Amino acid sequence: MTRLLTVLGALVLVGAVACAPTSQPPPLQPHTEQNGPVGPVPAGLERYYGQSLEWGPCAEYATTPRTRSAYRNRRLECTRLTVPMDYSEPRGRSLTLGVLRKPAGQPSRRVGSLVVNPGGPGASGMTMAAGLSGTVAGTELGRRFGLVGFDPRGIGASLPRVNCLTADGRDAERLDSDANTSPSAVARTESENRAYAARCARRSGTELLANMGTRDVAKDMDVLRSALGDEKLTYLGYSYGTRIGAEYAEQFPGNVRAMVLDGAIDPKQDTVQSMVAQAAGFQRAFDAFAAWCAPRASCALGDDPSRAVGVYQRLTRPLVRRPVPTAGDRRLSYSGATTATIQALYSPSTWPRLNDGLLQLERGNGQILLGLADSYYGRADNGQYSGITDSFDAVRCVDDPRITDRARKREADRRYRRAAPFLDDGYPPSGARGPCAFWPAPVTGDTVPPDPAKLPPTLVLSTTGDPATPHEAGVRLAKTLGGRLLTFRGTRHTVFLRGNSCVDDAGIRYLVDLKLPPEGTRCGS
Structure with missing residues (x-):
């Protein structure tokens, strides 16, 4: 249908999905809350901003095998948020968003809700919140905030869903x-x-x-803020989620309490500039992978990193004409091999598997690389796509x-x-x-930047070797928002709440106490 350069996206998957523990505490009880309206309410949207939320078990919200396992956790609760299909016609059709919450561990010390988004666009915020619930359990972040993830309009548990193939x-x-x-x-x-x-x-x-654009997702997030009972929004966005955050800051600057934006997309960069910058980022990650691989006894790219591109091309280019077999009746194509490589370059933790896949490809089998590509596209073992x-x-x-x-x-x-x-x-x-x-719908996005004079301090995290969202984009976003930049030295896509204490401590301190790290803070090796 289309080439890789036009479908390549920035997606972050944070941590392992939290599964139900062997011995569980008593489940949360179904209940109804009416917390809104809170804060400013745009004209005509009163019924949305003031809606009640019926919280209950999350199992019925699962749409994939992965979420079926995660949503059995009885310390999670889910609901549906109703929003207008078209905000210019609030009395017209509506749609619903799936919302998942892990309540604050210490309700008496609760600051508010921490709304999270993992990126994509197209990734599930509910799944991310379920995964992060285990990561933040027992931390000050988990004690002081209710962790909230929502599936943006048309995605995951939200209804109706976009469905193309x-x-x-x-x-x-x-x-x-x-x-x-x-x-x-x-x-x-x-x-x-x-x-x-x-x-x-x-x-x-x-x-x-x-009405699928980021413009509308930001409006949905303000409805969610009010329905949750938060006067101001506390937000954590990864990758494309930083674009949602920047759009929210442009539309609702007075409703922002705090934002951590990790793996930034520059909202002022045009389509081609962004695509080329991302390509350069993945090339740097590929070069780092080749350098990591070269000293190993079995490196698919050989022992000379300067020749790695040529070796890789000789391995993959024949797939354009002759896809190789895998288990069953599936085959690995050229685009499948390059997509698998892109998926593995997001984090050094998957570099060994990429090397194994390229070694296997050299022997005429594409099974490992096909599995990596399946992960990128959200294909489950049962053949269904997310x-x-x-x-x-x-x-x-x-x-x-x-x-x-x-x-x-x-x-x-x-x-x-x-x-x-x-x-x-x-x-x-x-x-x-x-x-x-x-496309049978008009462009609704814009490049109007937020006004930093109207915003509270924000925190942008940017990684020097991030393949999908280059470090320079984070520098520019922090400047655009008038916020603070924290730089992580490393090769990976996004870093907050992924085990680096320097980054995690700074981000948590900011979210809880609104204390920014010192100017010029750098973490990592």
Whole structure:
């Protein structure tokens, strides 16, 4: 359907999902709360801001095998939040968002709710909150805050959901690398992308697609803030979640208490600039992987990191014409191999598995790499998909200015390959326009930055070797928000609450007491 450079997203998966312990405390009891309206209420939205929330067990909110396990935890509670489908018509259709909460460990000392988002776009905030509930249990953060995650509109447990492809359709789409850039091949790719956009509209509804943008997610988050009973929002956003935070800060600056934004997206950077910067980030991560691998006895890329790109290309480029077999009747394509590599480059913890997968590929088997790619696309062992790719496209196509000119698209592809040569498939750059060029809904995103004079101090965390959201974007976001930048030295995507005490202590102190770390703070090796 489309090439990797047009679907590559920034996604963070934080920690392991918290499963139900062997010996559990008594379950939380179902109950109804009416805490709102709290704070300013936009005209016409009174019934949303003042709605009651019916909290109960989370099992019925599960949409994947992973969430079915996580949501059995009886110390978690879930509800549905009702919001307008279209905020310009608040008396029109509504939709519901799934919301999950781990109540504060010490209610008498509770500061408020900590609303979290893991990125994507398309990732589940409910799943993230379930995973983080175990991480923060027993910490000051867990004692002082109720941990709240919501599935953004159209995603996960929220209804209705964006739905573009069946599981079989997604499997088939992943086999199509679209490497051929001849005029006839470009026309065929664009025809596939046009059909995909039409299918998304038919299966999801154009009204939902028109209101999937970050603009609307930020409005939803303010409704959630009020319904939870918080006068001001305390927020933790990772990766694309930093864009949600920046959008909220632009729309509702007076409603912000504190924000930690980790793995920043620069809201002022255009589509091509962001894509090329991300490509360069993944190339740096690939180079770091090659340097890590070279001294090992069995390194798929050889013992000379300067030749690693060429070795990788010789391993993967043949897949354009001849996908290799895996277990069962599935095959690994070129785009599958590069997607698997991207997935593994998010964190050094997965570098050994990437090396094993490349060694296996050299022997003519793609099983390990296919599993890594499945993780990226949210494909479970039963063959079903989480929907993250459909949601990613739906948000991206209304958030960002579209590339509708073939010459500009070809130039963007050329710059992408130059920034990340390990992802160059050997064919000429493509001018094929992606699905967003044919999307049946208008762009609703903007690049209007927040006014730092209207905001309280915020904290931006940025990692020097972050492959998906480069460090420079964090520097710029902190400046845009008038906030404080904390730099982590390392190669990984996002860092807060992932075991580095320097980062975690600074972030927790800020969220609890609103005390920022000293200017110029750097953590890591």
